[in-house]
Amino acid sequence: MINKTDDHMIVFEDVSKFYGEILGVNRVTLSIEPGITSLVGPNGSGKTTLMNLMTGLIRPTRGRMSVLGLKPDHPEVFFRKVGYCSQFDSFPRALSGFQFIQSYLRVHGYSKRVSQDLAWKALHRVELLEAAHLKIGAYSKGMRQRVRLAQAIAHEPVVMIMDEPLNGLDPMARAETIRLFRQLAGEGLHLIISSHILHEVDMMSDSVILLNNGYVVAEGEIHGVRSEMEEHPMQILIRCDRPGLLAARVFEQDSVVEAKIHKDRRGLFIKTRDADAFYLLLNNIVVEDGLTVESVAPVDDDINAVYQYLIGGGEAA
Amino acid sequence: MSASTGVIDEMKSSRDRNWSLWAGQIAAILRLEVRKNFIGKRAILIYLLAAVPILLMAAVTAQMSFEQSRQNNIGEINIVFANLYEGLILRTIVFFGCAWIFMNLFRGEVVDRSIHYYFLSPLRREVLVCGKYLSGLVASVVLFGITTAGSLFFLYVWLSSAGASIGFDKSQAFAYFGITVLGCIGYGAAFMVIGLFFRNPIIPGLLVYGWEWINFLLPPVLKKISIIHYLHSLSPVPVPEGPFAMVAEPTPAYLSIPGLLILTAVVLAFASFQIRRMQINYGGE
Numbered sequence: 001m002i003n004k005t006d007d008h009m010i011v012f013e014d015v016s017k018f019y020g021e022i023l024g025v026n027r028v029t030l031s032i033e034p035g036i037t038s039l040v041g042p043n044g045s046g047k048t049t050l051m052n053l054m055t056g057l058i059r060p061t062r063g064r065m066s067v068l069g070l071k072p073d074h075p076e077v078f079f080r081k082v083g084y085c086s087q088f089d090s091f092p093r094a095l096s097g098f099q100f101i102q103s104y105l106r107v108h109g110y111s112k113r114v115s116q117d118l119a120w121k122a123l124h125r126v127e128l129l130e131a132a133h134l135k136i137g138a139y140s141k142g143m144r145q146r147v148r149l150a151q152a153i154a155h156e157p158v159v160m161i162m163d164e165p166l167n168g169l170d171p172m173a174r175a176e177t178i179r180l181f182r183q184l185a186g187e188g189l190h191l192i193i194s195s196h197i198l199h200e201v202d203m204m205s206d207s208v209i210l211l212n213n214g215y216v217v218a219e220g221e222i223h224g225v226r227s228e229m230e231e232h233p234m235q236i237l238i239r240c241d242r243p244g245l246l247a248a249r250v251f252e253q254d255s256v257v258e259a260k261i262h263k264d265r266r267g268l269f270i271k272t273r274d275a276d277a278f279y280l281l282l283n284n285i286v287v288e289d290g291l292t293v294e295s296v297a298p299v300d301d302d303i304n305a306v307y308q309y310l311i312g313g314g315e316a317a
Numbered sequence: 318m319s320a321s322t323g324v325i326d327e328m329k330s331s332r333d334r335n336w337s338l339w340a341g342q343i344a345a346i347l348r349l350e351v352r353k354n355f356i357g358k359r360a361i362l363i364y365l366l367a368a369v370p371i372l373l374m375a376a377v378t379a380q381m382s383f384e385q386s387r388q389n390n391i392g393e394i395n396i397v398f399a400n401l402y403e404g405l406i407l408r409t410i411v412f413f414g415c416a417w418i419f420m421n422l423f424r425g426e427v428v429d430r431s432i433h434y435y436f437l438s439p440l441r442r443e444v445l446v447c448g449k450y451l452s453g454l455v456a457s458v459v460l461f462g463i464t465t466a467g468s469l470f471f472l473y474v475w476l477s478s479a480g481a482s483i484g485f486d487k488s489q490a491f492a493y494f495g496i497t498v499l500g501c502i503g504y505g506a507a508f509m510v511i512g513l514f515f516r517n518p519i520i521p522g523l524l525v526y527g528w529e530w531i532n533f534l535l536p537p538v539l540k541k542i543s544i545i546h547y548l549h550s551l552s553p554v555p556v557p558e559g560p561f562a563m564v565a566e567p568t569p570a571y572l573s574i575p576g577l578l579i580l581t582a583v584v585l586a587f588a589s590f591q592i593r594r595m596q597i598n599y600g601g602e
Contacts (some may be wrong), residue, residue, distance in 0.1 A: 106345035
């Protein structure tokens with residue numbers, strides 16, 4: 001049952017969606033808190049289905065979901081708080097970017113003046129002011145992506161759902177857009193973003209939901225998800241002056257399962273099931289043996305590694 | 318002020334706000350949709366369709382003007398026009414024009430993958446149905462109203478100016494215009510529902526077309542389950558339906574007009590109810 005604390009969260013309770021006999025998502029139970037949450041998974045894993053369910057474009061075959069305690073059955077309330085930037089690259093004909101955004105703000109019920117102000121503000125946020133009066137038909141792919149984003153944020157929702165919002169953007173625009181997302185998240189908004197560009201997910205996300213074949217295979221803060229994967233020991237590279245000494249001492253810990261000296265003999269790769277315990281041991285070694293450590297870097301403590309282990313079925317880099 | 322009075326005032330105020338919001342939203346949908354209906358590739362076909370009767374009437378009128386020896390009289394002209402109006406304008410141009418305009422209101426946007434912009438707005442779907450329907454009505458009434466007026470113009474005004482001994486019957490012109498409007502209202506509602514609920518609306522559209530065409534063969538009870546029966550009853554000049562027609566008393570205007578409007582309201586209410594359950598899955602279209 002959806003309770004009062006769900007007023008601040010996006011909640012899925014045992015939600016399944018089938019398209020005939022084809023599985024969209026199955027038995028999804030989630031509670032998503034404010035901040036940037038990325039949906040990650042291969043094509044057909046159920047990311048778009050999950051987003052379409054959140055916004056009521058499709059209905060669950062089973063289970064229930066709510067966004068801040070609201071359901072899409074009441075669009076007149078729901079979509080004042082929710083904005084969805086879908087992946088559908090289509091627009092009403094013969095409209096400029098400004099007309100497109102302003103027209104749909106009028107459909108929301110805003111007055112002419114307010115809708116104009118909001119449209120300009122949204123276009124400014126996605127840096128599309130110069131092209132505001134050009135017909136969308138003349139826009140590049142990146143501009144179409146940005147005008148869709150502007151349309152989704154124009155009514156200033158508190159929940160933003162975005163399906164591959166970085167697709168088609170050049171590197172500068174990607175960086176700007178990620179900065180905008182971080183800014184919106186900082187303002188307390190929920191941002192649900194699907195993406196297949198893992199290093200960007202790693203860079204911007206507060207938490208991730210990994211999907212595969214319609215199932216949620218992992219969810220939570222990236223490092224938390226990684227640390228729970230005990231079957232894949234954490235890989236850490238320590239750059240230091242005496243890797244041989246370090247290699248000899250790391251096996252004091254049972255949790256260290258492998259150590260390998262780097263090709264340049266200036267570092268040591270280790271694999272451990274308990275990274276925190278290893279860092280304590282490393283401190284001791286530095287103090288006791290005078291080891292000079294240049295850097296300590298987890299090699300596979302990121303979304304890319306998590307993805308490879310859980311979905312890719314292969315070894316992380 | 319008592320608590321109950323306060324509650325009632327609050328309810329009234331909330332209702333007023335809702336009506337005002339819905340009116341504003343319908344106006345916004347109208348602005349978007351009317352533009353779409355009149356501009357774009359899909360509109361070209363409608364313009365051509367709407368122009369056909371005017372061009373044909375112009376040709377007929379020109380031919381009749383040349384045949385100066387023939388005694389043109391008002392009775393003959395009226396029957397010629399009534400037949401052309403019902404056979405060509407009403408049963409063909411208004412029918413297919415409304416089919417094209419109203420079926421595309423929802424189906425066209427699903428094909429274009431743009432209906433989700435409405436579905437993602439804080440907009441009751443019933444209000445969307447009203448806005449879309451009204452926009453189709455504006456487009457169809459303007460276009461086919463011009464078709465009707467243009468045809469009448471060529472038939473009556475041009476002949477009058479050419480010296481033919483006939484007058485311009487304003488009441489008949491209003492009657493024909495009214496039938497065109499009612500045709501748009503009735504066919505519009507029917508085709509909008511077909512466009513909403515059938516992935517391929519052509520087959521049900523053709524079935525409706527067949528049903529409307531064989532109306533003259535149907536027994537009186539079945540005749541009443543059609544739009545053309547009521548429109549035919551309103552014709553200012555009786556149009557014979559041929560030797561095989563099943564004769565039925567025409568429905569009087571005071572019944573046929575409200576009947577058509579009530580039928581339209583029922584169809585729109587059904588559409589409003591059904592659209593609440595509509596899901597968008599462009600991939601499956």
